[in-house]
Amino acid sequence: MPGAETGVLPPSRREALLTTAAREFAGAGYQRASLNRIIRSCRMSKSSFYHYFDSKEALFDATVLDAAQRLLAALPVPAPADLAGPDFWTRIDELIAGAVRLVGPQDRMLWTLFYLPDAPTGPGSALARLRAGIDGWLAAALAAGRDAGAVRTDLPASLQAAMALAVLQAMDEWSLHQLDALSPDELATLVDAQLQALHRLVGH
Known part of the structure; x- marks a missing residue:
């Protein structure tokens, strides 16, 4: 417990x-x-x-x-219902790019804690609740994108959400460990490449 x-x-x-x-x-x-x-x-x-x-x-x-509360204060996350419409990908791209730009020591703290391999993640733990919230938001956001015609519908929604989450987490964790070695221009190029990869994965 x-x-x-x-x-x-x-x-x-x-x-x-x-x-x-x-x-x-x-x-x-x-x-x-x-x-x-x-x-x-x-x-x-x-x-x-x-x-x-x-x-x-x-x-x-x-x-x-x-740390999560501080991050949300610096990076407001739209409600999934607000993503429905023709600007779905614009809003998603802005959100992801904004998250990557939060590279200060305090901003990066949550990501570091989130990916600690030995952190407590049992039922009811803060990380379990946080991850469940992220999973739920992503599934709802993709559903809004599917309804808007911006997200592909040839895969089961649950599989699509699992794939998108795995890719985003891999990009996020890799970027966290590489940020200090990247110049601003390299970081901008990396963010653009990551967004394009996400578009190819789930975009319609």
């Missing part, structure tokens, strides 16, 4: 704790991340920490959800 927050930290202290935790988890991975190091960096006692979080997993879940 996932852990839980058991108390309410003052906003400034909570932000400092989650920022410190995000750096630790992203840098060391979930299993190797040191809860003691996080607590010491925030000048908290163990008893104080456990007053607010009942486990390391609870802290990780809170860190992931906080």
